[in-house]
Amino acid sequence: MLQAQEPTLDDFQQLEGCNEVLNVTRPDIVRSVHEAYFAVGVDCVETNTFGANHSALGEYDISGRVHELSAAGARLARESADAFTARDGRPRWVLGSMGPGTKLPTLGHIGYATIRDGFQANAEGLIEGGADALLVETTQDLLQTKxxxxxxxxxxxxxxxxxxxxxxxxxxxxxTMLLGSEIGAALTALEPLGIDMIGLNCSTGPAEMTEHLRHLSRHSRVPLLCMPNAGLPILTKDGAHFPLDSEGLADAQETFVREYGLSLVGGCCGTTPEHLRQVVERVRGLTPPARDPRPEPGAASLYQSVPFRQDTSYLAIGERTNANGSKKFREAMLEACWDDCVEIAREQIREGAHMLDLCVDYVGRDGVADMAELAGRLATASTLPIVLDSTE
Incomplete structure (x- = not known):
């Protein structure tokens, strides 16, 4: 919708494709998109800040503008929301969009502290610009999400x-998510962070989201949301085409509200104002059924959740990746033979461990550096949760 209004290269400040710059140079274009969706009856819109984060803006060498562009995007959405509320008195809300960026910290593309601080600047700008809530969206890497x-x-x-x-x-x-995380691992890892709502958006249409929503409905303590694409994209000579029509999206969202008790529904890629108009008509006034979630306590690795449910007589925690309990592991660590350390972990996996203990405490060593090195390696070399074990 932004591109359809043919912004010029000057509008992009010579940063072609950086849509967040339009928050400053062409507020009329951005505001028109918010108005198109509010006009069909939606309760809330997202800010035009999907890429207003350290790694995405870093691709254009403007990572220092995260706060500025986030605040500008939130102000535009706030102005539109308030204008529609003033007309009829019905509250409208602004969701501050915090996209995933372009780098995956789990794979070492960017440091955790760097990406965290970039998201802090993103969030500060959104809040100062008037966002009612922060939407951490389209997350692909659980470490990036955290x-x-x-x-x-x-x-x-x-x-x-x-x-x-x-x-x-x-x-x-x-x-699974891009790095292989199952829905159970995601819920186990994210819910304890104190989030207020959890759900899915992007990547697929509603048909592919059904089983994930069923799992969340059964186990999540917090309310649920879903914003699917208009089906799976089909590549044509004119670009991506999304095949799901507005009635199909409305059917799916009504079903999700009725069966899984969703509290927030909408649309992602390919969903036009007409799609959302029909969704609004179908779900407005529906009361989601009360859910009776049965949380499943457990520990999660990047890939899977291991419930604290013991089918055998004990839960086995592999202790050989422990500098105090294993001479072989300690010597490999002291010599920085990281591959040997990982192989010791894999031996325990093959022998049936349910989780891996990781302890690097040793006199004279930099425990922080050793823990960062080995935890990072084990996180992707094993599908088992890691028990971080330290006197520090």
């Missing part, structure tokens, strides 16, 4: 305010 949520918490503490934090994950057609 960095976003913690960055948002730091922003709220810095500003002395408290707004809801919503998390929306992107699951591929494989059934």
């Amino acid at each position: 960095a976003s949520v913690i960055g948002a918490r730091h922003a709220m503490r810095q500003l002395g305010v408290d707004v809801p934090v919503l998390v929306s994950m992107a699951f591929e057609t494989t059934g």
Whole structure:
């Protein structure tokens, strides 16, 4: 919708494709998109700040503008929301969009502290610009998701305010997130961060989201959201085409509200104002059924959740990746033979461990550096949760 209004290269300040710059140079274009959706009856819109984060703006060498462009995007959405509320008295809300960026911290593309602090600047700008809630969306890497949520918490503490934090994950057609995380692992890892809502958006259409929503409905303690694409994209000579029509999206969202008790529904890629008009007509006035979630306590790795449910007589924690309990592991660590350390972990996996203990405490060593090195390696070399074991 932004591109359809043919912004010029000058509008982009010579940064072609950086849509967030339009918040400053062409507020009329951005405002028109918000108005198109409010006009069909939606309760809330997202800010034009999906890429207003350290790594995405860093691609244009303007990472120092995260706060500026975030605040400008939130102000535009706030102005539109308030204008529509003034007409009929019905509240409208602004969701501050915090996109995933372009780098995956789990794979070492960017440091955790760097990405966390970038998301803090993103969140501070959104809150100062008038966002009612922060939407950590289209998340693909659980470590990136955590960095976003913690960055948002730091922003709220810095500003002395408290707004809801919503998390929306992107699951591929494989059934997992980009790095292989299952829905159970995601819920186990993210819910304890104190988020206010959890759900899915992007990557697929509603048909592919059904089983994930069923799991969340059964186990999540917090309310649920869903913003699917208009089906799986089909590549044509004119670009991506999204095949799901507005009636199909409305059918799916009504079903999700009725069957899974969703509290927030909308649309992502390919969903036009007409799609949302029909969704509004179908779900407005519906009362989601009360859910009776049965939380499943457990521990999660990047890939899977291991419930604290013992089918055997004990839960086995592999202790050989412990500098105090294993001479072989300690010597490999002291010599920085990291591959040997990982192989010791894998031996325990093959022997049936349910989790891996990791202890690097040793006199004279930099425990922080050793823990960062080995925890990072084990996180992707094993599908088992890691028990971080330290006297520090």
